[in-house]
Amino acid sequence: MNHKINPEIITSLQQIAGVSYVFSDAETRKHYGHDETEDYNFPPEVVVKPATAAEISAILALANEHEIPVIPIGGRTGLSGGALSIHGGIGLSMERFNKIIEIDERNLQVTVEPGVITQALRETVAEKGLFYPVDPSSQGSCFIGGNVAENSGGARAVKYGVTKDYVLNLEVVLPNGKIIWTGANTLKNSTGYNLTQLMTGSEGTLGIITKIVLKLLPLNKHNILMLVPFYKAAEACEAVSAIFRAGIVPSALEFMERDAIDWALRYVEGISIKVKENIQAHLLIEVDGNYPEVLFAEAEKIMAVAEQFQIDEVLFADTDDQKNALWKMRRSIAEAVKSNSVYKEEDTVVPRYELPKLLHGIKEIGAKYGFKSVCYGHAGDGNLHVNIIKSSMSDENWQREVPKGIREIFDLTVSLKGTLSGEHGIGYVQKNYMDIAFTTAHLDIMRSIKKVFDPNNILNPGKIFPDK
Amino acid sequence: MNHKINPEIITSLQQIAGVSYVFSDAETRKHYGHDETEDYNFPPEVVVKPATAAEISAILALANEHEIPVIPIGGRTGLSGGALSIHGGIGLSMERFNKIIEIDERNLQVTVEPGVITQALRETVAEKGLFYPVDPSSQGSCFIGGNVAENSGGARAVKYGVTKDYVLNLEVVLPNGKIIWTGANTLKNSTGYNLTQLMTGSEGTLGIITKIVLKLLPLNKHNILMLVPFYKAAEACEAVSAIFRAGIVPSALEFMERDAIDWALRYVEGISIKVKENIQAHLLIEVDGNYPEVLFAEAEKIMAVAEQFQIDEVLFADTDDQKNALWKMRRSIAEAVKSNSVYKEEDTVVPRYELPKLLHGIKEIGAKYGFKSVCYGHAGDGNLHVNIIKSSMSDENWQREVPKGIREIFDLTVSLKGTLSGEHGIGYVQKNYMDIAFTTAHLDIMRSIKKVFDPNNILNPGKIFPDK
Incomplete structure (x- = not known):
C-alpha cells in the first residue's frame, strides 16, 4: 500500500466525481475489495464512482500526478483477481456507466457503456432480433466492460468466438488523461496498429474503457440442446474433436466431469437428472440456426459420432424450461464447488x-x-x-x-x-x-508496451506481470 | 537512401544466406522494387532470400547494428506500397518460406510459412475437407505472410471475417534478432497482451513473420451465386444493409459500379454477360452452407429484398464454370482499370x-x-x-x-x-x-509501440506514420 490518499486527494476526488460518489468507509471499501477469485479481499483505499469519461480523465490525471494506483472495478465476477486493489489506491467502480447508448439496427452494431450487465445487453438486443453471442457463465452479473478487459469467452465461443471477435471500437481514457477512440465502427480495419485488440484483454492495465462498439449478428431462431453421458471421461474428450471432424460446428460443446455435475445437482434446486453410477462425464451439446430440419440433421450426425463411444441414453431438452435447467446446472458448477x-x-x-x-x-x-x-x-x-x-x-x-x-x-x-x-x-x-x-x-516487450501507455504504473499495478 | 550497404555488408549477408541468395544487380533490384501500387518502383539496394528464421535473425542483428533498413517482401501484390524500399536498404524476399508445415486435421489448424501463396493454401486444405475462408482478389499470387502483415480481407470476409480472425499464433523475428511465438495454438487466449493481433496488420514494421498458425473451418459443400443488376447505384447500396436486416448473412456481397463491370468485361475474355444500358450497378451475392434447401430458401429471401428496389433480371450461376467466370470478372476489375x-x-x-x-x-x-x-x-x-x-x-x-x-x-x-x-x-x-x-x-502511442519493437527504425521505415 502506498498510503498517498490524504484528505486533499479525497477532496479533489469529491470535486471531480461529486461528494456522494466518493467512499472511504470500511464497509464500502471491503465490498469493492473482492471479486469471485478464491477468498481474497484487497480493499481500495477509496472507492470512486464516476459517471463520465471526462471525470475519469480528471481522476487519472490526478492519480498520475501523485502516482496513486487506480483499479477499474466492474461486476466483480472475475476469477483471476483483476479487480483486486492489491496495492490499495483508488477503486474506480464503473457501475454508473450503465447505459446502452445506441442499438444500430441498420449496421448491426451496439454502442454500450462498460457498466452494462452482459445478460441485459444480450436480452435488449435480442428484443430487436439481434444477437450478441458472448455469454460467460457470470453473464447475469458481470459487466460488458469487464468482458472486454478480460477478453471473456463462454459457452457459445466455440461457434461464435470470444469478446475480442465482437469489439469494433473502444473509447478509452489513457493514464495521462487523454481520451481516444481505438479504431472505427467498421467490420474491417487495416489502418495503423490494432489498438482495439491490444486494449481488449489488457485487464485494465493500459487504459479505462468508457464506451464499447460491438458487432451484432442476426438472432438465430432455433436450437437443439442435448446432454450426452459418457462411461469414460477420456472418450467424452475424444468425441469433442470427432464432432468437428464430422463437419459440425456446434454452438456449444461443454464438458463436465462426474463430480462437477453431481455437485451442481446438489447445489441447484429443482433439476431432476438421474446419472447412472458409472458415468464419468457428460457433454452438453447445442446446435443453433434458423432451419429446424437442418438442426435435426446435425443432431443426428452428432449422435452418430457419440455412438462410436460408450455412452448412456442421451437427454434432449424438449422445452425452454428444460434447456434453462440444463444451462443453469452447467453455469452453477463454479459456485457449487465454491460452496463445498x-x-x-x-x-x-x-x-x-x-x-x-x-x-x-x-x-x-x-x-x-x-x-x-x-x-x-x-x-x-x-x-x-x-x-x-x-x-x-x-x-x-x-x-x-x-x-x-x-x-x-x-x-x-x-x-x-x-x-x-x-x-x-x-x-x-x-x-x-x-x-x-x-x-x-517476450515479457520485456509486454512490459515496455505497458510503459508506453502507463509510464508511472498507476493502472491496476501488480497484475499480469510476474513479480521480479 | 542511406547507402550503408558496402561490400562488407554484402559479404556478411552472403555468409548468412549463401552467396546464391544475395542479389545486387539492377534487374533483380528493380524486380523487387515494385508491388501493385500505382506505378511506383523503389528498388532495395540489395535483395536477400533467406530460408530460415535463424538466417533472418542474423540479418536483422546485422542490419540493426548498422542501422540499415530491412523491407519484408512477399508476393508484391500490395496496393498501399507496403513492400516498397523507399529508403533503400535490404529487400528481404520471403519467397523461400514456401512450405505448408502441417495441416492439423484433428484440431482444424494449419501451420504455414509466410511465402505460401494464399490460393495454394486454400486449395491444399480444401483437399482435406477444410476451409481457409480469406480470399483476397490477388489470392493467385499474394503470399499468406503478406495477408497477415496487411490484415487482408476479400470477398468472404462479410461472413467469415478477415485474416486477423484466423491467425492464432505467429513466429516472429524481432529487430533485435530474437525469435518469439506471439501466442498459443488455441482458439481462446487471455494470457497477456495480444501481440498476435498487434503483429497482424502491422505491415512489416514490428517484426518479420516466419511461421503462421491459422484456424480452419469445415469446408462447406454448397453455394449459390447470383448477379443482381440495379437501375440505381444508390439502391444497390441500400439493398446491402437490407439483406442483413432480413436476417441473412451472405458469404459474399460485392458491389460493382457500371463502369467497373464494363471495364472488366472488356478486359477479361470469354465472359458473355449482357448489361442493359441504363443499369447503374450490380450486386454479386453468394450464400454458402451444407444444405441446398436452406440455400434456396435464403436465395429466395434475398430475391424478395432485392425486388423492393428497381432491378433487372437476376442471373443465377448454374455451373462451376459460370461461377468462376463471375468471380473472374469481379477479381479482374483492378487490373482492368489499371490497363486503361x-x-x-x-x-x-x-x-x-x-x-x-x-x-x-x-x-x-x-x-x-x-x-x-x-x-x-x-x-x-x-x-x-x-x-x-x-x-x-x-x-x-x-x-x-x-x-x-x-x-x-x-x-x-x-x-x-x-x-x-x-x-x-x-x-x-x-x-x-x-x-x-x-x-x-493516438499516433504518438503507435509511434512509441513501434519504438518498443524497433528502436532503430530499421523495419520497413517510412510506412504507416505520416511524414513529420
Missing part, C-alpha cells in the same frame, strides 16, 4: 484434440501432489476449467505443494501448444506462472 | 448502411476536383474500393488537386464512423492521411 470447499481455479486451454491428454495429466499431477480436482468447461474450444479442491488438505500443503502442481499443469498445457488462460485472464493469481508461457524477451 | 489508365486506389470503409452516402459523396468530390472514379468492393463489409482515374487529367492537376480530393473522401469516410483502409493497409501511399483518422495522442 476452498479451491483454486485454473483456466487451461489447449488445441481441442489434446483435451484427453490434458485431463489425464491433470489427474496424474493431482495424485502426485495430493489434490483432487474437478474439471469442466468449454471443451469445443479446448478450454478446461480446473477446480483444485482444498477439502481437508493442510494449509501448509495448500500453500506449498499446490502451486508446484499448478506449475506442472501449466507446463503440460504449454507443451501441448496451449497456454495459461483461455478466458479468465492472468490478473493477480496466475501472474507468477507467466514465465511458462513466455520468454523473457 | 494511371489511377490511384483508395480502400475506404464505413459501417455498411452508410455506403450510399459514401458513394454519393465520392462522386460529388470527384466533380469538384475534376476526377472520375470507378467504385466497387466488399459492400457487405462497407468496404468500397475507389479507383481514381487519371485519364486525360494534366500531371499538374493529378499531383496537386487529386490529393485534396482524396483528403475530402477520407474526411467523409471518418465522419461516417469509418476509416482509411479496410484491407489494403496504409503503407506508403496513405500515410499522410493518418491525421484524419487519429489524434496526435
Whole structure:
C-alpha cells in the first residue's frame, strides 16, 4: 500500500466525481475489495464512482500526478483477481456507466457503456432480433466492460468466438488523461496498429474503457440442446474433436466431469437428472440456426459420432424450461464447488484434440501432489476449467505443494501448444506462472508496451506481470 | 537512401544466406522494387532470400547494428506500397518460406510459412475437407505472410471475417534478432497482451513473420451465386444493409459500379454477360452452407429484398464454370482499370448502411476536383474500393488537386464512423492521411509501440506514420 490518499486527494476526488460518489468507509471499501477469485479481499483505499469519461480523465490525471494506483472495478465476477486493489489506491467502480447508448439496427452494431450487465445487453438486443453471442457463465452479473478487459469467452465461443471477435471500437481514457477512440465502427480495419485488440484483454492495465462498439449478428431462431453421458471421461474428450471432424460446428460443446455435475445437482434446486453410477462425464451439446430440419440433421450426425463411444441414453431438452435447467446446472458448477470447499481455479486451454491428454495429466499431477480436482468447461474450444479442491488438505500443503502442481499443469498445457488462460485472464493469481508461457524477451516487450501507455504504473499495478 | 550497404555488408549477408541468395544487380533490384501500387518502383539496394528464421535473425542483428533498413517482401501484390524500399536498404524476399508445415486435421489448424501463396493454401486444405475462408482478389499470387502483415480481407470476409480472425499464433523475428511465438495454438487466449493481433496488420514494421498458425473451418459443400443488376447505384447500396436486416448473412456481397463491370468485361475474355444500358450497378451475392434447401430458401429471401428496389433480371450461376467466370470478372476489375489508365486506389470503409452516402459523396468530390472514379468492393463489409482515374487529367492537376480530393473522401469516410483502409493497409501511399483518422495522442502511442519493437527504425521505415 502506498498510503498517498490524504484528505486533499479525497477532496479533489469529491470535486471531480461529486461528494456522494466518493467512499472511504470500511464497509464500502471491503465490498469493492473482492471479486469471485478464491477468498481474497484487497480493499481500495477509496472507492470512486464516476459517471463520465471526462471525470475519469480528471481522476487519472490526478492519480498520475501523485502516482496513486487506480483499479477499474466492474461486476466483480472475475476469477483471476483483476479487480483486486492489491496495492490499495483508488477503486474506480464503473457501475454508473450503465447505459446502452445506441442499438444500430441498420449496421448491426451496439454502442454500450462498460457498466452494462452482459445478460441485459444480450436480452435488449435480442428484443430487436439481434444477437450478441458472448455469454460467460457470470453473464447475469458481470459487466460488458469487464468482458472486454478480460477478453471473456463462454459457452457459445466455440461457434461464435470470444469478446475480442465482437469489439469494433473502444473509447478509452489513457493514464495521462487523454481520451481516444481505438479504431472505427467498421467490420474491417487495416489502418495503423490494432489498438482495439491490444486494449481488449489488457485487464485494465493500459487504459479505462468508457464506451464499447460491438458487432451484432442476426438472432438465430432455433436450437437443439442435448446432454450426452459418457462411461469414460477420456472418450467424452475424444468425441469433442470427432464432432468437428464430422463437419459440425456446434454452438456449444461443454464438458463436465462426474463430480462437477453431481455437485451442481446438489447445489441447484429443482433439476431432476438421474446419472447412472458409472458415468464419468457428460457433454452438453447445442446446435443453433434458423432451419429446424437442418438442426435435426446435425443432431443426428452428432449422435452418430457419440455412438462410436460408450455412452448412456442421451437427454434432449424438449422445452425452454428444460434447456434453462440444463444451462443453469452447467453455469452453477463454479459456485457449487465454491460452496463445498476452498479451491483454486485454473483456466487451461489447449488445441481441442489434446483435451484427453490434458485431463489425464491433470489427474496424474493431482495424485502426485495430493489434490483432487474437478474439471469442466468449454471443451469445443479446448478450454478446461480446473477446480483444485482444498477439502481437508493442510494449509501448509495448500500453500506449498499446490502451486508446484499448478506449475506442472501449466507446463503440460504449454507443451501441448496451449497456454495459461483461455478466458479468465492472468490478473493477480496466475501472474507468477507467466514465465511458462513466455520468454523473457517476450515479457520485456509486454512490459515496455505497458510503459508506453502507463509510464508511472498507476493502472491496476501488480497484475499480469510476474513479480521480479 | 542511406547507402550503408558496402561490400562488407554484402559479404556478411552472403555468409548468412549463401552467396546464391544475395542479389545486387539492377534487374533483380528493380524486380523487387515494385508491388501493385500505382506505378511506383523503389528498388532495395540489395535483395536477400533467406530460408530460415535463424538466417533472418542474423540479418536483422546485422542490419540493426548498422542501422540499415530491412523491407519484408512477399508476393508484391500490395496496393498501399507496403513492400516498397523507399529508403533503400535490404529487400528481404520471403519467397523461400514456401512450405505448408502441417495441416492439423484433428484440431482444424494449419501451420504455414509466410511465402505460401494464399490460393495454394486454400486449395491444399480444401483437399482435406477444410476451409481457409480469406480470399483476397490477388489470392493467385499474394503470399499468406503478406495477408497477415496487411490484415487482408476479400470477398468472404462479410461472413467469415478477415485474416486477423484466423491467425492464432505467429513466429516472429524481432529487430533485435530474437525469435518469439506471439501466442498459443488455441482458439481462446487471455494470457497477456495480444501481440498476435498487434503483429497482424502491422505491415512489416514490428517484426518479420516466419511461421503462421491459422484456424480452419469445415469446408462447406454448397453455394449459390447470383448477379443482381440495379437501375440505381444508390439502391444497390441500400439493398446491402437490407439483406442483413432480413436476417441473412451472405458469404459474399460485392458491389460493382457500371463502369467497373464494363471495364472488366472488356478486359477479361470469354465472359458473355449482357448489361442493359441504363443499369447503374450490380450486386454479386453468394450464400454458402451444407444444405441446398436452406440455400434456396435464403436465395429466395434475398430475391424478395432485392425486388423492393428497381432491378433487372437476376442471373443465377448454374455451373462451376459460370461461377468462376463471375468471380473472374469481379477479381479482374483492378487490373482492368489499371490497363486503361494511371489511377490511384483508395480502400475506404464505413459501417455498411452508410455506403450510399459514401458513394454519393465520392462522386460529388470527384466533380469538384475534376476526377472520375470507378467504385466497387466488399459492400457487405462497407468496404468500397475507389479507383481514381487519371485519364486525360494534366500531371499538374493529378499531383496537386487529386490529393485534396482524396483528403475530402477520407474526411467523409471518418465522419461516417469509418476509416482509411479496410484491407489494403496504409503503407506508403496513405500515410499522410493518418491525421484524419487519429489524434496526435493516438499516433504518438503507435509511434512509441513501434519504438518498443524497433528502436532503430530499421523495419520497413517510412510506412504507416505520416511524414513529420
